[in-house]
Amino acid sequence: MFGDRRLFRYVLRELAGPSLLAVLAYSFLLLMNELLLIAQQALAKNLPFAMALKLLVLALPPILTLSIPMSVLLAVLIAVGRMSSDHEWTAIQAAGRGPGTMVKPLAAYGFFAAALAFGVFNYLVPTTQQRARAVKAQITLSTNLAADLRPRQWEVTGNHHIIVDEIQATDQRRLQRIVLASHEPHRLSIVFAGSGDIFPAPDRPGTLVIDLYNAIRHDFELRHVETYRISSWDFLRETIPPPPYFKQLLEPQAKIAATMPLDELWTEYRAAREGVAVADRKAATLGRERISDQILANARHVRSVVELNRRAALPLACLFFAILGAPLGLTQVRSGKGAGFSISMLIIVVYYVTFTFFEGLSIRQKFPIWLGSWMGNLILVPWIAWAYWKLRRPPRHEIGWIGRFYGFGIRLLRHVRSRLSTKTAPPLESEAPEKALADLAGTTNRFIRRTDRYVGARFLRTLSLAVLAAATLFMLFEVKDALEEVFKRQQPISLVFRYLGFILLERIPEILPLGCLAGAVVTITALTRTGELTALKANGISLRRIGLPILALAAGLSVMLFMLGNTVIPTATRNARELHDQIKGKPPATRGFPRTGNWTFGPKGERLYHYDYYDAQKDEFHALRVLTLDPTRRFILDHRFAERARYRDASGWELEGGWFIEFAADGKWATHQESYEGTYSVVLDSPDTFAPNTGRSLTRNKTEYSHVLTLAEISERITDLTERGYDVTSLRVAWHGKFAESVRPFVMVLLGLPFAFRAGRKGSLYGIGIALVLAIVYTAVFSGFNALGLESALEPVLAVWAPNVLFGLFGAYLLLYVPT
Structure with a gap:
């Protein structure tokens, strides 16, 4: 009994470190986008540090509802896999103990994690959502256009x-x-x-x-x-x-099922159930099969039932993941590191896709409303049963027909290669052994080339795994939202797969640097733990020389990222935005156009243009207004209006209807006016000079220019908007960002290698922790400098390149002092 208690505590201690690391890693990845938005908002609105930190903390609980179950699975796979690889599980079996010895502490761990997730989901999340709304309302109430106004930028309010x-x-x-x-x-x-x-x-x-x-x-x-x-x-x-939304901030927000604490949600469920009964009685009294009150009451009841089951099913997934992780960790994850990531990603994808799919069916009442949220857990039950059956099955020496066929193929291939080989038989023992060894090993350069290929291949394998894990994590939440919208609007599911393909390409600039950092650090720490790094040093190869193939591959990946950023990624981003609008039910052509029309200056600021709408199919402007300004921009020289306007060629425009007014030299009274009927021609600026987005649907978010536009398109817009007197700071940041973001994989590897060399024999788990901390620090610094550049607090070139230069020099300095 005493031994069981010691094993119980030992397993729990082994789970502590991986659990903390996994929660930190998943939460950071999911919080990255929110961190960038908060940093930009803090600088744009001059928020105090305490307020920005409060926003970040309030954004964390909704993410914990997903990161805690995912972390439980990864922590169990890593901890149990390490015990299996170090033969501790073999020692436990030799002591006469079976899988139950592992299941008991893991079940207790799963119950604890489930209770923690239940408390976060049912009490902390609703509270923080209300607090976050109050904080954002406070920010909105305390800041306004007076603080946000920027020179030479149109601001729209109401x-x-x-x-x-x-x-x-x-x-x-x-x-x-x-x-x-x-x-x-x-x-x-x-x-x-x-x-x-x-x-x-x-x-x-x-x-x-x-x-x-x-x-x-x-x-x-x-x-x-x-x-x-x-x-x-x-x-x-x-x-x-x-604006209208401002008035809504002053009013108390009506709670919905997703934002209610558990006690209020239970009250809502009982009220919804009573409302369904009342609506049914009313329909029976009126003698109708279905009335609007029944539809509304039933929808309210369905939402409350689904939300109640969701609040219980998601936290309980921690227990299922913990129990499933034991047999998988003992049989499939003997390394306890990389394989743990890959298997955890597979299980998480299966769980959340199943959960989202059946929950959507329940909301649409095409599946039992109480069962949909539980299908993600139920699908794990046969997996758990199969995994424990395989774990308890007596070991067999036969390998089955697939294994025999594979072995036969390998033996046949070796036989054919030996027959076709031109090499002679091995030298006799009488020959000089030194020559034989020299022929086997080759020259020093050949040995170093082999070492480079080995280290480089190891890095690429780890990089692929890290990129796959990060991409899966990003895609998981994209597919969840997309599936919900597709089910709601009854759209074809193929839209989701097309959208995910484009969004994956869009995420490459974010995923690849993190993957390079994790790949470099984990590769070096793994070589250190297995003693291979020591063997290489014993052969006269320095640590800096060992890291050279990794740096060379990172430089190549940086060049590839730059090429993708100017070819594939902008196109993929535009397509992703269009598909996103289609999934959300929004017309892509109208995104970014204010309801009151578009105001814009012409070339050199000599004219002011306004149009209500641009019809891309007919290539015509509706309600086009042209105001000729005096050189000081303090009054109007003339004002022209047309119901419709079509640009024909360089010779002029074809206008339909409207009027024209000419003013005095000081602009204080009209000297001439006339009205028009039918069509007529005038000479104005080309539409490309004041409406560069005609015929195209591009996002206007200034933080996305580097992803949406190519380098040539950004340069063209900078030249065009500068001539018209606009502020092009955001475009200049994007232009320099095209180059700076491409260098990030190389900088991240250069920064991570010294820490990996100094990690010693602490293993890949320690390396992952180092990579995570470095990624957090780099992202925070990059976000801050980028926001300073967008707010014109720093020169764009300095704001974009400063993080790369600082971290690159810091990494190079540490690399020079690595004991080699």
Whole structure:
């Protein structure tokens, strides 16, 4: 009994380290995107460090609901696999103990993890979601357009568009050369001002006040030139009301089943069940088979039942994973490291795909609503039974017909190769043994080339496994959301597979550097533990020379990443965005266009264009408005409007309907106006100069330029927008990022090698931990510098290249002082 208790505690101690590492690794990978967004938001809105840290902490509990079960499986496979590879399991069997000795501590571990996940899922997640919403509302209430306004960038808030040429450094609220366009139904107001101030209204949350000096205001109905009015003001005060979502932040949010604590969810379930009964009685009284009240009540009941079962099924997966990990770790994962990752990824994919698929069927009421969430666990039951049956089956020496066929093929291949070989028989014993050894080993260069091939192949195998694990983890959550949307809209499942193919290519710049870092560190630590590194040093090969093939392969991968970033990845990203919109039920052609139309400057800022909509199929603009500006941009020289506009060729445009007004030299009154019927021709700028997105659907997120556009396209846009007076900081960051992101695999390997050489014989698990810590630090620094560049706090070239230069020099410095 005493021995059983010691074994019980020993197994639990073995699980502690891998569990902590696995939770940290999975949580970091899933939190990476949120970390980048929070860093950018913190710098853009000048958030204090405590507020940014609070946002990051509040984003963690929803991720823990997934990372805890995944970590349980990986930790069990690593710990049990290590015990098996070190023959500790053989010693336990020799002491007369069977699989139950391992199952008891693992079951206790699984119950503990399930209880922890249950508490996180049912109490911590709902609470943090409400807190996160409150914090985000607080940020939104405390920051506004007055703080976010940037020079030469159109800002849209509700029905108002505003752009300023300059913000004085001495006073961030003092604006120079302002254009304010206010849209109302069938009416438009445009104000040009020499200077002004913008600040939040003290007594009306969310409302902005703009004080304008030396202002000229144009006010008119959209299609009636006779309503055109011009007024000039020495001082004009305008107010911008808060957008609709701002008002919603001030109101208490109605909870849904997914955001309710367990006690509230149970109350919701009972109320939904009672609502179904009431709706059924009402339908029976009216003599109808089905009424709208029944549909709504039934949908509410289904959601509550599915959510209740989901809250229990996901945490209980920890117990199933822990029990399944014992036989798999003892029989399949004898190395306890790389194989543990691969098998854990396979099991996780099978579990979550099954879980998502059947839960979607339950929500659509095509499967028992209480059973769908449990199918992921139930599919593990036969797997567990088979694994324990195989573990307890007496060992047999026969290998089956597949093994015999494989052995026969290998023997036949060796026989044929020996017959075809031109080599003679081995030398007789009378010949000089030194010559025989020299012929066998070859020259020193040949030995080093063999060593390079061996180390390089080892690195590529580990890299492939790390990339596969990271890609599977990213794809897992993409497929979950995509399947839910496909089921909801009854779309073909082939959309999901096409989307995943494109999104996988889009993720390559994020996955490949992490895979290179993990591959390099794990390869070196594995060579150290097996003694191969010592043997190589004994033959006169230095540690730096051993790392050379890994660095060379990383450099090659960096070149490949640069080539992919300018060919395959931009196209894949665009296709992924289009498929994402299609899955979400959004028309791709309209994404990124404000409801009030698009305002943009023409070449050199001489004209201001506005159009409500661009019809790509007909290649025409609807409600095109062209304002010719004076050189100071303080008033309008003329104003042209057309119902429809089509660009024919360099000779001009074909306009349909509309009117034209010409103003005095100071822009304060109209000197000429006329209306048009039918079609007519005018000479304006080419549409490519003010609407470069015509005919294409590209994201406008400034953080995605480097993935969506090629290097040539970014350069073209920088030149075009610079001539028109726009701020191109984000594009310059993306241009330099094309080069800097391609170097990241090499930098990560250069940074990881010194730590791997210093790890000694602590094994691959220690190496994975080192790689994880380095990846966290590098990502945090990269995110901070990138956000500083986007906010113009640093020069783009410095913001993008600084992390690579700093970490590269640090890694090279440490590599020089590795004891070799």
